[in-house]
Amino acid sequence: MSGDRISEAVAAIIDETRGWPTAPHRTRARVLTQLREREQRGRRWRLAALIVAGMLCSTAAGAALRDPIVRTIARTRAVVAQLVWRAPSRTPPVTPATEAGGGEGPGPRPAPAALDRFGPVPQIVTAAWPGAGASAGQSSPRRARQALAAAGDGALSAARPLPPPAPESATALSPPPRVTDAMLELYQTAHGLHFGAATPERTLAAWDAYLRATSSHAFVPEARYNRTVCLLRLGQLAAAREALAPFARGEVAGGYRRREAEALLRAIAARMSISTVF
């Protein structure tokens, strides 16, 4: 077979495929229609994707915002709980009994200024606080380093004495008193006995144990008052009168249970006079 034969065959193919067998405009219309449909589908998909992306973004943003808020709330609650339960110079906690309106629970909460009269901060607390040792006359190593850094190298070569640290107020240096778990357990035990079905003897012993453990805890006024109630239940009127006297004079926590103490003292006086008469 010669090369001319291939050329002839090619020419035959070209002749065979000459001209338009179909209308080209139909294919054109088909192409454009399908392209427009594809474009519309793409637009719909893009819109759907945009909506989904927006929803995902809003969800993620919501979660991102919600998490810090939740964490902040939890942290605030923890701080408030610490302040309420641990700081003796702060508001005493609301016990179930007081919420229920029990007469022997803490009454109207004393004002913060009045709570400062609870007494000195326990020594154990100041010793345990790291910054407490650096009192007004002493300079901590950190403060010394800061002073040296502020003075510069010249000051170091001159070996000048370090300036005394600026006096800081006692409140700024003194840490919040620490309440040990043992104190809280003693209080909770006494409280449970007092408002439970325990005998007054056991309750009195429990309150005494708590009051021996601390004299400045936030619940000390309530414990002292409840202790007098125990004394009354036991019939120890003289001791109860003696214990109620500071309440009646308004010396406890700025007048804590003052009216109740006065009423009780009047009742004790009446009872004692009766018992004296008869």
Add this chain to the structure above:
Amino acid sequence: MAKSPVADGLDLAPALAGEEPTLVRRLRLGDADAVGEAYDLHHGAVRAMARRLVGDDAAAEDVVHDAFLALPRAIRRFRGEAALRTLLISIALNLGRHHVRAVARRRAALERLGPGPAVDVDSLESGVLARSLWRALDALPWRHRAVFVLCDVEQYQSNEAATVLGISEGTVRSRLHHARRKLRAALGEEESP
């Protein structure tokens, strides 16, 4: 330079060649009307090549349709180094590959049944020659068939065929040589008995 394959019909491509960059830019932006304009300019060349590649009018029409439908996506990878027509021919060539096998099977089945009325040739000799060449082309590997159709039927030069196929010019010449040899042998075998 490639001969314009559109023998009949109005070929607008040469007249509008200066506007091709604008057209390519519009195609890249996804302008459907630009696809219409590209079709008006190049459908003749693409259709002719497709018909001579697959040897079936309906399949060629599908190739043309698919090629222009694929143009908006293919144009994103188009770097502008070749003409838009070259890109379209390249797309059609790749799409035609999938049609060739089906058309070859159909052609073989029709020939087993005997020559039917679908054979539309002016002369018997020409028709016989064309059928022989189609049969021989169907037996060729795709790489040889594509090179032969581009170079010997469509009259592309080897460098243009290399651009369309994405291969080197030497490979084009080598494949063309092998294609011609195989076709010569196939057509000789047909004549020998």
